[in-house]
């Protein structure tokens with residue numbers, strides 16, 4: 001699938017002076033609750049009002065959503081407040097009911113994105129419609145699976161696309177409910193710069209007091225919007241109580257967030273940036289030339305080893321190099337994690353070069 005400018009035209013059409021905000025309760029609980037929260041969000045930066053109607057829960061026996069009746073409540077929200085509406089769909093029936101009730105934005109949840117069968121069923125049900133469809137990342141950190149789901153929806157003729165970064169499940173305990181693994185979202189953005197990228201700090205953190213920091217990181221990384229679960233009495237919510245914020249807190253969050261510009265046309269800024277970028281280009285070229293020289297030496301070592309019938313992998317020598325590089329890196333302000341990543345890649349490339357030499361006739 002190619003990146004296309006038109007993917008983001010639905011978002012540009014809103015002409016917002018700030019990132020897109022999707023907010024509302026984790027679950028629609030009662031008509032009163034849905035309407036109360038919507039009215040409290042009416043005069044805010046919120047464009048889309050979200051509410052889960054069908055809730056996929058980890059274990060059975062928990063509140064699993066009010067079902068189709070909740071769609072009528074969302075229709076009332078739109079009539080009374082003018083907010084657009086959004087809900088999660090997980091099968092053909094959900095899509096058909098959401099379309100019948102004229103829901104404006106549908107999203108595919110992380111547990112559905114993992115299943116190409118479910119995504120295809122949803123894609124087939126969406127064919128011929130022009131809804132905005134957002135695809136959450138799969139629960140496992142698999143960029144190809146995420147892109148595959150977006151492709152299935154796009155192949156059904158949907159061009160009003162977006163993705164939601166809600167973090168990834170891990171077995172290890174961490175301070176997050178779902179690990180952000182920011183690099184995966186950044187990789188998605190690099191592949192498809194015109195597919196709006198929305199961050200979901202509620203599901204990443206699982207805790208309301210961490211939502212601001214994660215939202216700020218997302219905006220610093222140029223995300224296009226935020227989806228934040230909002231409830232008038234969060235602690236009494238029927239699902240995900242700990243991660244929901246009140247409408248007032250949501251408004252405060254948006255007051256406090258630093259919204260960075262994607263770019264700046266100011267001539268001085270541009271000139272300074274260009275000079276710095278020229279320096280980076282020179283350094284990058286040096287890096288490549290240095291790497292090339294290093295691999296030529298590896299080729300010669302490979303030839304020597306071939307002649308003497310010696311194994312390529314020399315763990316002792318390699319560990320010595322790594323130890324030295326970590327110390328040198330530290331002096332240059334480079335983290336151990338970074339040095340390990342870079343030198344692991346260098347080692348692999350060196351081995352690949354030597355293998356080529358050794359295998360050559």
Ligand SMILES: O=C(O)C(=O)C[C@]1(C(=O)O)C=C[C@@H](O)C=C1
Pocket residue numbers: 298301312313314315317318321346347350351354
């Ligand atoms: O020193 C060697 O024996 C090499 O083959 C070079 C080199 C390296 O690229 O630095 C590559 C493979 C070995 O595992 C150790 C080091």
